[in-house]
Amino acid sequence: MNINPIQLFDTESSTYTYILAAPGEEEAVIIDPVARHLERDLRHLERLGLRLRYVLETHAHADHVTSAGRLRERTGAAAAVPAGCGIAPAELQLRDGDVIRFGTNEEIRVLHTPGHTAGSMSYVWRGNVFTGDTLLIDGCGRTDFQSGSAEALYDSIRDKLFALPDETRVWPGHDYREQAVSTIGWEKRHNARLAGRSREAFVQLMAELHLPKPKMIDVAVPANQNLGLPHGV
Numbered sequence: 001m002n003i004n005p006i007q008l009f010d011t012e013s014s015t016y017t018y019i020l021a022a023p024g025e026e027e028a029v030i031i032d033p034v035a036r037h038l039e040r041d042l043r044h045l046e047r048l049g050l051r052l053r054y055v056l057e058t059h060a061h062a063d064h065v066t067s068a069g070r071l072r073e074r075t076g077a078a079a080a081v082p083a084g085c086g087i088a089p090a091e092l093q094l095r096d097g098d099v100i101r102f103g104t105n106e107e108i109r110v111l112h113t114p115g116h117t118a119g120s121m122s123y124v125w126r127g128n129v130f131t132g133d134t135l136l137i138d139g140c141g142r143t144d145f146q147s148g149s150a151e152a153l154y155d156s157i158r159d160k161l162f163a164l165p166d167e168t169r170v171w172p173g174h175d176y177r178e179q180a181v182s183t184i185g186w187e188k189r190h191n192a193r194l195a196g197r198s199r200e201a202f203v204q205l206m207a208e209l210h211l212p213k214p215k216m217i218d219v220a221v222p223a224n225q226n227l228g229l230p231h232g233v
């Protein structure tokens with residue numbers, strides 16, 4: 001059965017956080033929680049009677065600080081992170097093809113989708129894919145810092161994400177234009193950066209973006225590599 005996640009938004013960084021829970025289940029997983037929304041996210045879990053089993057990160061974010069470490073302290077959840085992101089204190093270092101199990105029968109499939117960062121992962125659950133900053137709605141994550149690679153991003157999207165069934169719902173890590181959800185089939189046909197563009201043309205397009213450096217990168221990345229906790233904790 002297809003089930004939607006609970007989608008939550010941070011207006012400061014335009015970040016989406018997702019709570020995954022199946023009907024009738026008591027265990028939940030959260031993806032990419034944001035530090036300033038710790039209490040909001042805990043209230044949602046409490047309201048729904050959910051016990052948090054895992055905190056997942058799609059990558060080490062440069063634009064906001066995660067609440068993973070504090071959520072772990074408050075709920076007893078384990079942190080599960082991409083092995084290639086340098087997030088040492090997490091309990092689980094995920095690799096391509098891993099399966100995360102929670103609840104009675106829930107499975108999240110781990111896809112390594114490098115490009116935005118070398119370690120970036122996407123997560124597949126019940127007809128949904130959580131793409132982090134690899135594939136956005138009508139866009140994609142930037143590839144010009146933090147071990148990014150436009151070539152790798154193109155290959156990840158074409159070979160791994162666009163290989164999912166067309167009806168798979170796409171839940172991105174950010175949105176800047178008030179869009180909430182898309183599908184793989186729609187993005188294949190209409191994504192402004194990818195649809196109908198060759199690998200060479202995509203690499204050139206990404207090289208010509210000249211985006212400003214993210215304001216929080218020097219603070220956020222080291223913090224997120226420690227699950228958002230102050231270093232030395």
Ligand code: FE
Pocket residue numbers: 059060061062063116133141
């Ligand atoms: Fe990012």
